[in-house]
Amino acid sequence: MLLFDDIRDSIIRTCRSLALDVSAKDLDTDRTGHADFSLKLFRFSGKPGFEKLMQGLLNELGKEKYVSSVSLDGKYLNIKIRERSYLDIMDTSLKEKGIFPDTFQDPDRVLVEHTSTNPTGPIHIGRARNSIVGDSLARILKRYGYRVTTQYFVNDTGKQVMGLYLGYLKSPSRIIDIQHLLEGYRKVYREIEEDKSKEKEIEALIKKYESGEPTVVREVHEICTVMLKGITTSLSRIGIKIDDYVWESGFLKSQEMDDVLSSLSDNIKSENDAQFIELSNGSKVFLRRADGTSLYTLRDLAYHKFKSLNYDWLIDVLGEDHRDYAKSLVEILQDMVNLRSKISFVFYSFISLDSGKMSTRSGNVVTLDELIEKAEQNALEIVKSKRPDLPDGDLRKIANAVAVSAIRFQIAKINLGKELVFKWSEALNLEGDSAPYIMYSYARTTKILKEASTDGETSNVFDQYERSLLRMLYLYPYSLQAAKDGLRVDPIASYLLELVRSFNDFYNNCRVVGSGEHEVKRAKIVNIYRHVLQDACYLVGINLLDEM
């Protein structure tokens, strides 16, 4: 959990000590500019003794060392905080702990499963939404204090992958590289589209594979490894590294599979030899085909059983098409398998193209690699024109950081429930609410702190720009809390944009270097800003540069 001098909490405690039963939702971090915190009194006004209670509260809050003023404005109690309290709380935390806010190590072990895309082709930007969000979520939970591991469930079992394998078998060259495999895969599905009966070939392969025929097992593994390598290489280019890769085929004959099957045994029914479970709403969830081969649900149940052995909280990042699936999975796991771990799902809506739905099979895709390359090219041109003074190596380094950060931020800032239509013009735009906007303000702090001093007497006079920036900085833990509570990344992104806006105001109005009595105080504020920026940017995958 987050450890910091929580002023909101303190105000609530003071209210309660006077028998005013307020909760967190009564106390806003005010956005209207009336105050730093405002207490909504609508619920309480009109009750007997209200006036007297307010008098007492004004008095008590006024005595708090961090309160600079408190006033009753209509149905609001407006509280302003001393700038110096903000400054000292954060400055001290950074000096003593090197971090703001500090965290307490939570014993819970959290597993974030993300990406888990079929290794049947290069990862495209639609799937990358899963990876980007999953990776940031893991970082956020870790920052919050959990012990977090990320996992990729590698699908090397089932129809899609056997389709890939079939494409390989049918290719004249039998070359195992991404391009050849992908072509073979697409060809197989084109043929199936024309003639459904061709699926039989895939079914026959599944049977051979699940019965453990050595050549098949070896070749499928080799093919999946090559495809997976392509995906993980793409992901690493945007700073995503997944801790563990767990292969689906490993569960076909496993202790977890046996455990799941024995837990379910009373509930398994069959229909023409195919096995299924009936859920409370009457729907059937099939576990095995009539030919005895396994279905995804069964393997996924075993995988979840496996995860629950080592983790207290399982988080799955899934596409919105998995919403109903997840519901049935949870029903089975909780009611029949008696899984103890807490399970949460994070769903994201799809990214489509102007030309329609993205699909690896049809080829209507923008791959992550393609996006990275164009973004880097675009960034390089821009940085070249802005910084003709820099050597080529530096230009490339900057362009890379800008491109990667911009890609991640553009995805991270959007609420997951929204469908996105990918547009190149937007993806390549590096102005406004974008990563470089944030990175640029960071670069400014480098020079300021190089030239200004943070040692010495700190002035006690604060102007409105210093005040709003300090306040925004202080609000960081609340955004962290919101992100963790909602398993969302966008609160951090929104916070960052608002914070940078506040810094830009400050920068344009408050000279730091050579500002006499203000210099130490302002340099301290800039230093805190730099730390909070580093902290939050890491969470959303923005790579900061000292110079750009």
Next chain:
RNA sequence: GGGCACGUGGCCUAGCCUGGAUAGGGCAAUAGCCUCCUAAGCUAUAGAUCAGGGGUCCAAAUCCCCUCGUGCCCGCCA
């Protein structure tokens, strides 16, 4: 047909969970700002029936109901 999401200026988006003081930003447009810590920035102007209708409430973008639009799901695929 049933279920689940989403709908905020021309375009993109925050706020919705937990109702409350003028609905924040950005892109595009127009007019400005670099002898002064980086102009990837800043200032100003213009642009919003918060999809539509009804309800609850002292108070609704926010909660409830209905309608419309969009996406997704309803496989012995994953």
